[in-house]
Amino acid sequence: MKENLYKYILGIADNSLILGQRLGELCGHGPSLETDIACTNISLDLFGQVRSYYQYAAKIIGDGRSEDDIAMLRKEREYVNVLLVEQPNRDFAYTMARQFLFDVYHLLFLNELQKSKDVTLSAIAAKSIKEVSYHQRFSSDWVKRLGDGTEESHQKMQSAIDGLWTYTDELFHQTDIDKIIVSEAIGVDVTQLKETYYNLVSELLQEASLSTPESKWFQKGGKQGIHTEHLGYLLSDLQYMQRTYPNMEW
Amino acid sequence: MSTKNWPLWEVFVRSKNGLEHRHFGSLHAADAEMALENARDVYTRRNEGISIWVVESKDITASNPENNGELFEPAQDKIYRHPTFYDLPDEVKHM
Numbered sequence: 001m002k003e004n005l006y007k008y009i010l011g012i013a014d015n016s017l018i019l020g021q022r023l024g025e026l027c028g029h030g031p032s033l034e035t036d037i038a039c040t041n042i043s044l045d046l047f048g049q050v051r052s053y054y055q056y057a058a059k060i061i062g063d064g065r066s067e068d069d070i071a072m073l074r075k076e077r078e079y080v081n082v083l084l085v086e087q088p089n090r091d092f093a094y095t096m097a098r099q100f101l102f103d104v105y106h107l108l109f110l111n112e113l114q115k116s117k118d119v120t121l122s123a124i125a126a127k128s129i130k131e132v133s134y135h136q137r138f139s140s141d142w143v144k145r146l147g148d149g150t151e152e153s154h155q156k157m158q159s160a161i162d163g164l165w166t167y168t169d170e171l172f173h174q175t176d177i178d179k180i181i182v183s184e185a186i187g188v189d190v191t192q193l194k195e196t197y198y199n200l201v202s203e204l205l206q207e208a209s210l211s212t213p214e215s216k217w218f219q220k221g222g223k224q225g226i227h228t229e230h231l232g233y234l235l236s237d238l239q240y241m242q243r244t245y246p247n248m249e250w
Numbered sequence: 251m252s253t254k255n256w257p258l259w260e261v262f263v264r265s266k267n268g269l270e271h272r273h274f275g276s277l278h279a280a281d282a283e284m285a286l287e288n289a290r291d292v293y294t295r296r297n298e299g300i301s302i303w304v305v306e307s308k309d310i311t312a313s314n315p316e317n318n319g320e321l322f323e324p325a326q327d328k329i330y331r332h333p334t335f336y337d338l339p340d341e342v343k344h345m
Binding site: 032033034035037038041137138141145 | 256277278279280283284287288291292295
């Protein structure tokens with residue numbers, strides 16, 4: 001029972017951890033000072049949310065594992081984030097497209113999680129909604145700017161959307177644990193969000209003069225711990241300090 | 251992406267109700283909307299503000315430092331124009 005809830009929470013939190021780490025890679029490397037700070041701000045928002053989730057998960061499992069252990073010391077197969085968020089920052093269009101495709105989902109998800117019977121999860125969701133609304137505003141603006149910008153920016157944004165499209169369907173897959181937690185009125189039935197999601201995304205893409213990809217070939221596996229080749233490299237950055245100097249603190 | 255062609259904007263932030271907007275700094279942005287978002291991220295991350303104004307730097311007409319003599323010095327020796335002879339009550343803040 002508590003093992004199920006623990007795993008369910010990781011399913012939410014790992015997305016934010018991995019996306020936060022990706023955005024954090026831009027610290028000092030963003031395309032401009034302003035966008036650099038914006039991306040790292042979003043990263044910090046996500047890490048803040050992740051801490052609340054992992055602290056709660058650690059309390060539930062209650063075997064001495066800390067939030068840091070959960071974040072830093074799992075193996076690649078034990079991370080259950082969706083494939084979308086682990087995709088690398090190929091260019092700024094790609095980074096913003098990834099952000100946008102996740103933010104739309106994230107906000108829909110949190111709006112539902114707010115209604116959870118679990119008061120802690122509901123409180124974390126309520127607190128995160130303001131942050132994520134801003135994330136969505138920021139990433140949507142950039143999708144529009146680049147999509148509706150110059151020929152080059154349009155082409156880069158379109159190819160980013162086309163490239164990432166294959167990872168969107170997985171957002172709406174339910175694991176067996178999801179189904180159990182949903183049946184307990186704690187979890188969110190993500191299958192119910194799918195239609196709204198694709199409507200919102202297509203609407204914005206249209207506004208941005210971009211076309212909605214028609215491809216129906218989708219990747220999956222992240223929720224089962226089967227990841228793309230990119231996650232291992234990300235984790236080696238993320239975990240380096242804890243692996244090299246176990247239990248170090250500062 | 252280059253910010254070379256983005257115009258410069260001046261950012262004014264009101265830190266709380268009842269206070270005026272103060273100049274916080276400047277940043278680059280393609281248009282007013284982006285300038286507001288950038289200002290939010292660059293200047294109000296630590297809860298510094300409740301309201302932001304942005305204005306394109308080129309729209310500000312500034313006095314020329316070379317004219318400082320004629321503009322400002324005549325006021326310096328007219329001590330009777332300076333409100334320095336009053337004791338401010340402690341209750342008056344933000345003066």
